[in-house]
Amino acid sequence: MILLRNRLFNRIALLMGLLLFGGGGLALVQADSITVNARLVLGTGKEKQGSKKVSDSIRKRLAKVFKWMHYYQLTNKKLTIEDAKTKTSKLSKNASIKVTNQKNGKIAVSLFSGGKMLLQKTQTLREGHYMVLAGKSTGDSAWFIVLSK
Amino acid sequence: MNENEIQLKVQALVDGVLTGREAEELQQRINNDATLQQLHERLTQMRGLIANSELPRPLPESGDFYWNKIAESIEREERAGERIAKPTPANRWLLRWLAPLAGVSTVVLLLTLQQPTAPDLGITLSSDHELELSSDEIDVMTYNSDDDSMSIVWLDYSMDIQKDYMELWLD
The missing domain is CATH 1.20.5 (Single alpha-helices involved in coiled-coils or other helix-helix interfaces)
Structure with missing residues (x-):
C-alpha cells in the first residue's frame, strides 16, 4: 500500500515537473516571439466609397504629415515571428516585405517590389509605435506600408 | 684717290x-x-x-691662371649639380616606394571623395534606426514624429498598388 502511494506520488511529481518545464519553455518562446501588423494603405485625396478605412490613430498620424486626407487599408497581415526568425508577407501582387525579429524588440524590414529589394530598415518597434514605408502611386495617391506591434 | x-x-x-x-x-x-x-x-x-x-685693368693673376680658375669653378658647380640630381641609394629606395604609395594614396583619396554619398536630407534618424538602400537610384526622405512614435521612410519609387492589390485578389 505504501509502495503504491510512493509510485503515485512519484508519477504526479514527474508530471508536474514536466508541466512546469514545458510551460516555462512555452512561456519563454512566447516572450521572444513578436507579432507585427503589416498594413498596405492607399492615401488619396478623394473619398473611395466601400473601401475600408484605416484606424483613426493611423489616419491622424499620416494626415498630419502628408497632404492626403483619406487612407484606405488594402491589406492587413499579422506576422508572428520568433526570435531571430524571418517571415515574408505579400502585401500586393508586386509588393512584399520580409520581417526579421532581431533581439530586444528590434525588427528589420526589407521591402521588395517585383522581387527586387528596395530597402531595409531596422529599428526598435515598441507598442503603439509605427514604422511606415511610403512612396508615390498612380494619380494623386500614395502607398503606405504601416508596421506596428 | x-x-x-x-x-x-x-x-x-x-x-x-x-x-x-x-x-x-x-x-x-x-x-x-x-x-x-x-x-x-x-x-x-x-x-x-x-x-x-683708358684705365688699365690688370688681372689679379696671370691670364692663364685666371681663366683656369673660372673653368674650375664652372666644373665645381656642375659636379655639385650632379650630386643633387643623383639620389643616394636610401633616397632611391624611398623614391621607389614612396612615389607609387603617394600616387595610390592620391587615387584612393580622389575615389573616396568622388563616391556618391547619400542625399543629405537634413533629417537624423534615431540612434537605433538603420536604413539600407539597395539601389542608389532611389532617393529617400525620412521623417520621425516628435514623440518618435512614428518613423516614415518616403521612397521616390512609384507602385500602382490599387492594380496590384486587385490582381492579388484575382490570383
Whole structure:
C-alpha cells in the first residue's frame, strides 16, 4: 500500500515537473516571439466609397504629415515571428516585405517590389509605435506600408 | 684717290696700319698739304687722348691662371649639380616606394571623395534606426514624429498598388 502511494506520488511529481518545464519553455518562446501588423494603405485625396478605412490613430498620424486626407487599408497581415526568425508577407501582387525579429524588440524590414529589394530598415518597434514605408502611386495617391506591434 | 679715301689713309697711318713705302708717300703728301696736316694732328691728338684716358685693368693673376680658375669653378658647380640630381641609394629606395604609395594614396583619396554619398536630407534618424538602400537610384526622405512614435521612410519609387492589390485578389 505504501509502495503504491510512493509510485503515485512519484508519477504526479514527474508530471508536474514536466508541466512546469514545458510551460516555462512555452512561456519563454512566447516572450521572444513578436507579432507585427503589416498594413498596405492607399492615401488619396478623394473619398473611395466601400473601401475600408484605416484606424483613426493611423489616419491622424499620416494626415498630419502628408497632404492626403483619406487612407484606405488594402491589406492587413499579422506576422508572428520568433526570435531571430524571418517571415515574408505579400502585401500586393508586386509588393512584399520580409520581417526579421532581431533581439530586444528590434525588427528589420526589407521591402521588395517585383522581387527586387528596395530597402531595409531596422529599428526598435515598441507598442503603439509605427514604422511606415511610403512612396508615390498612380494619380494623386500614395502607398503606405504601416508596421506596428 | 678722293678726299674720303685720303682721310681714311691718314687715319690708318695714325693707327700704325700703314707701313713702308705707302706710309712714306702719304707722309710726304701730308707735309705738302695743310688740310691733311691738320687732320693728321687732330687724329694723333685724339688717339693720344683715348690711349691716356683708358684705365688699365690688370688681372689679379696671370691670364692663364685666371681663366683656369673660372673653368674650375664652372666644373665645381656642375659636379655639385650632379650630386643633387643623383639620389643616394636610401633616397632611391624611398623614391621607389614612396612615389607609387603617394600616387595610390592620391587615387584612393580622389575615389573616396568622388563616391556618391547619400542625399543629405537634413533629417537624423534615431540612434537605433538603420536604413539600407539597395539601389542608389532611389532617393529617400525620412521623417520621425516628435514623440518618435512614428518613423516614415518616403521612397521616390512609384507602385500602382490599387492594380496590384486587385490582381492579388484575382490570383
